[in-house]
Amino acid sequence: MTDYKTISGGVTAPNGFQAAGIVAGLKASHQPDLSLIYSESSAIAAGVFTTSQVRAACVDYCRQQLEKQASAQAILCNSGQANAATGQQGWDDAVETAQLLAQTLKIDPTSVLLASTGVIGQRMAMPEFRAGIPPLVEALSETGGNAAAQAILTTDLVTKTIALETTFDDRPVRIGGMAKGSGMIHPNMATMLAFVTCDAAVSTSLWQEMVQRAAQRSFNQITVDGDTSTNDCLLALANGQSRTPAITEPGEKAEKLEAMLTAVCQHLAKAIARDGEGATCLIEVEVTGAPDETAAQQVAKTIAGSSLVKSAIFGRDPNWGRIAAAAGRAGVPFEQENLQVKLGNFLLLKDGQPVEFDRAAASDYLQQAAKGTYLEADTVTITVDLGSGEGSGKAWGCDLSYDYVRINAEYTT
Amino acid sequence: MTDYKTISGGVTAPNGFQAAGIVAGLKASHQPDLSLIYSESSAIAAGVFTTSQVRAACVDYCRQQLEKQASAQAILCNSGQANAATGQQGWDDAVETAQLLAQTLKIDPTSVLLASTGVIGQRMAMPEFRAGIPPLVEALSETGGNAAAQAILTTDLVTKTIALETTFDDRPVRIGGMAKGSGMIHPNMATMLAFVTCDAAVSTSLWQEMVQRAAQRSFNQITVDGDTSTNDCLLALANGQSRTPAITEPGEKAEKLEAMLTAVCQHLAKAIARDGEGATCLIEVEVTGAPDETAAQQVAKTIAGSSLVKSAIFGRDPNWGRIAAAAGRAGVPFEQENLQVKLGNFLLLKDGQPVEFDRAAASDYLQQAAKGTYLEADTVTITVDLGSGEGSGKAWGCDLSYDYVRINAEYTT
Numbered sequence: 084m085t086d087y088k089t090i091s092g093g094v095t096a097p098n099g100f101q102a103a104g105i106v107a108g109l110k111a112s113h114q115p116d117l118s119l120i121y122s123e124s125s126a127i128a129a130g131v132f133t134t135s136q137v138r139a140a141c142v143d144y145c146r147q148q149l150e151k152q153a154s155a156q157a158i159l160c161n162s163g164q165a166n167a168a169t170g171q172q173g174w175d176d177a178v179e180t181a182q183l184l185a186q187t188l189k190i191d192p193t194s195v196l197l198a199s200t201g202v203i204g205q206r207m208a209m210p211e212f213r214a215g216i217p218p219l220v221e222a223l224s225e226t227g228g229n230a231a232a233q234a235i236l237t238t239d240l241v242t243k244t245i246a247l248e249t250t251f252d253d254r255p256v257r258i259g260g261m262a263k264g265s266g267m268i269h270p271n272m273a274t275m276l277a278f279v280t281c282d283a284a285v286s287t288s289l290w291q292e293m294v295q296r297a298a299q300r301s302f303n304q305i306t307v308d309g310d311t312s313t314n315d316c317l318l319a320l321a322n323g324q325s326r327t328p329a330i331t332e333p334g335e336k337a338e339k340l341e342a343m344l345t346a347v348c349q350h351l352a353k354a355i356a357r358d359g360e361g362a363t364c365l366i367e368v369e370v371t372g373a374p375d376e377t378a379a380q381q382v383a384k385t386i387a388g389s390s391l392v393k394s395a396i397f398g399r400d401p402n403w404g405r406i407a408a409a410a411g412r413a414g415v416p417f418e419q420e421n422l423q424v425k426l427g428n429f430l431l432l433k434d435g436q437p438v439e440f441d442r443a444a445a446s447d448y449l450q451q452a453a454k455g456t457y458l459e460a461d462t463v464t465i466t467v468d469l470g471s472g473e474g475s476g477k478a479w480g481c482d483l484s485y486d487y488v489r490i491n492a493e494y495t496t
Numbered sequence: 497m498t499d500y501k502t503i504s505g506g507v508t509a510p511n512g513f514q515a516a517g518i519v520a521g522l523k524a525s526h527q528p529d530l531s532l533i534y535s536e537s538s539a540i541a542a543g544v545f546t547t548s549q550v551r552a553a554c555v556d557y558c559r560q561q562l563e564k565q566a567s568a569q570a571i572l573c574n575s576g577q578a579n580a581a582t583g584q585q586g587w588d589d590a591v592e593t594a595q596l597l598a599q600t601l602k603i604d605p606t607s608v609l610l611a612s613t614g615v616i617g618q619r620m621a622m623p624e625f626r627a628g629i630p631p632l633v634e635a636l637s638e639t640g641g642n643a644a645a646q647a648i649l650t651t652d653l654v655t656k657t658i659a660l661e662t663t664f665d666d667r668p669v670r671i672g673g674m675a676k677g678s679g680m681i682h683p684n685m686a687t688m689l690a691f692v693t694c695d696a697a698v699s700t701s702l703w704q705e706m707v708q709r710a711a712q713r714s715f716n717q718i719t720v721d722g723d724t725s726t727n728d729c730l731l732a733l734a735n736g737q738s739r740t741p742a743i744t745e746p747g748e749k750a751e752k753l754e755a756m757l758t759a760v761c762q763h764l765a766k767a768i769a770r771d772g773e774g775a776t777c778l779i780e781v782e783v784t785g786a787p788d789e790t791a792a793q794q795v796a797k798t799i800a801g802s803s804l805v806k807s808a809i810f811g812r813d814p815n816w817g818r819i820a821a822a823a824g825r826a827g828v829p830f831e832q833e834n835l836q837v838k839l840g841n842f843l844l845l846k847d848g849q850p851v852e853f854d855r856a857a858a859s860d861y862l863q864q865a866a867k868g869t870y871l872e873a874d875t876v877t878i879t880v881d882l883g884s885g886e887g888s889g890k891a892w893g894c895d896l897s898y899d900y901v902r903i904n905a906e907y908t909t
Contacts, residue, residue: 170833
């Protein structure tokens with residue numbers, strides 16, 4: 084299932100996609116703040132959105148668009164203002180930006196999807212936004228993936244992009260992606276945005292199902308501090324420009340495409356968790372022996388989200404008690420006599436009871452992770468077997484450090 | 497409904513209760529570690545226990561006892577070891593301590609309830625425990641409430657006790673309580689234990705219902721870091737020694753008793769939240785305008801538990817965005833156009849949109865709370881109206897400080 088390779092280019096790696104990112108002046112910092120992904124032909128589109136009752140105008144806009152038609156040609160994203168808690172004015176601004184972009188691109192306004200991230204409760208900097216659209220379109224390029232990825236960042240420390248390639252009938256098929264993560268932004272919301280491009284030819288319904296499942300196995304399984312944003316969204320376009328035969332039925336090719344899509348989403352999700360505010364390492368939790376995948380994911384996410392587990396990892400403390408306690412409160416039934424907990428290769432708990440282990444070596448394992456390089460050696464692995472079924476699932480988080488508190492306490496609205 | 501007054505004495509304030517707390521040597525620190533509450537006559541008993549799948553032996557023991565008979569005469573609690581993740585040996589130890597205490601008190605072993613808090617995965621210090629029981633019984637006294645409250649603490653900074661008194665037919669009726677809180681303990685679990693004594697005469701079924709409801713409106717509505725312990729429990733005894741007529745039906749007297757019981761539980765719950773690790777203030781969240789009380793409680797608890805809200809309060813930042821975002825993701829449907837948020841007396845959000853407010857004064861309000869005295873001036877109040885119904889509910893938490901991370905990161909197993 085993993086016969087794909089990593090390539091460069093991010094969202095512009097797949098055929099027929101262009102992208103751009105520019106400084107339009109929406110951010111006081113004069114960092115890039117306007118980002119565009121453009122497909123040269125109409126692409127099928129799928130979206131996954133925040134479940135919050137408090138939603139940004141762009142989220143409502145995309146949901147409405149995608150209910151009407153499951154296709155799009157452009158994704159316009161700004162950073163600087165989130166366009167949330169902005170009422171009717173915010174909605175009008177969203178509609179206007181979509182129309183302006185459509186005019187400039189000479190496409191139908193219904194082919195434009197929108198995303199925003201930044202300060203909530205403030206109106207978008209519309210003069211700058213309006214003035215920025217022509218140069219943004221002008222900057223579109225087949226190598227613009229990284230510029231686009233830059234322009235969606237807020238307090239993220241690094242850009243988050245990935246592209247994978249496989250072959251169908253000896254022709255390359257590619258999926259690219261970019262995301263922004265959990266760096267909070269004035270006035271401080273954890274917004275996760277992810278955009279995926281794909282040049283496979285695939286039916287709308289299959290693509291939508293794949294995107295839903297991939298999101299469930301990636302973005303929905305990361306946790307930095309348990310807060311959900313008003314603006315969270317994943318938008319995924321597939322434009323068929325690989326010129327490979329259309330995938331319209333479940334089967335080997337669909338599975339191969341979904342595996343690659345899931346890998347793209349998991350890469351971006353892990354990059355977001357790794358870049359969690361103040362984080363020194365990525366925590367990967369794998370749960371096996373659960374009644375089903377959903378139950379396993381639930382337990383994994385509860386462990387990855389536990390403040391006690393997170394601060395123990397930051398303290399380089401091989402604390403099986405906190406891991407077991409988090410598993411126990413996750414709402415999934417299991418027999419504690421069957422519980423097994425591993426930290427890296429160290430078996431800490433077996434049959435629900437602690438076992439002897441080399442505490443210094445286990446602490447050293449945690450210490451080393453904090454010194455690892457980005458997304459390579461810096462992953463702490465927690466493996467939990469519930470001994471109560473065949474279901475397995477993963478979740479990702481990061482440790483809880485002094486810097487998390489500093490960033491979120493000292494950043495005054 | 498609030499015609500009761502605060503009195504001294506804690507769990508020994510109600511008639512016919514004695515208590516004791518001693519140093520038995522279960523803790524390396526030689527702090528008090530063995531606690532006993534004793535009713536001179538058999539009392540009806542109700543319990544509320546952790547919902548975790550990973551439970552201490554004492555929790556399973558109490559649940560079994562209370563399923564067999566809803567009465568008890570003694571509650572034996574040790575601190576130092578939690579007797580969780582200890583397997584069959586832990587169960588046998590629990591049974592032995594109950595039997596030893598029953599022998600010494602000359603009561604039936606089935607009249608003994610058990611609680612433990614401390615290190616998990618370690619066997620209780622049985623030689624010290626055995627040797628401690630005779631002097632513990634010897635120390636029983638009608639003024640022993642505070643000593644008992646001391647002996648259940650772990651890393652708590654203060655004891656948590658309360659006693660309230662009202663009159664039924666011109667005779668005093670009292671409820672006392674003590675609790676330990678969210679100070680974590682080596683190897684670090686947030687255990688909440690609470691014990692309530694009452695000298696009213698009340699039917700078993702009414703008492704059990706009252707205790708369940710009071711727990712739901714107090715202990716189940718506090719959050720320090722979202723972690724649930726293996727040992728959490730509330731045990732409540734009512735021995736009828738006030739010699740007032742038995743309350744056997746719902747009605748005015750039952751309501752009066754329940755109001756007092758709820759007040760006792762809320763006092764203890766707030767004391768636990770206020771003593772959260774590293775906390776500088778108590779956060780009280782009141783939600784109104786929800787579909788029902790449960791929905792209101794859910795939203796309140798989500799806000800009180802949000803790491804972003806908690807760190808904003810620590811940073812003295814009147815951050816309505818984080819409060820609105822937490823409300824939005826609580827799983828309760830509402831129209832964002834109706835959302836209203838107040839911080840103290842400052843209106844921050846109205847009709848889902850930010851309003852002008854005196855930012856410096858609001859920040860000062862938060863600053864003052866941190867300087868308040870214990871459970872008096874140090875409460876930050878967040879009031880949220882969802883505008884979607886008549887339900888209201890409260891939750892309590894504390895701010896998230898550097899010290900939380902320090903305590904939980906640097907405490908090595």
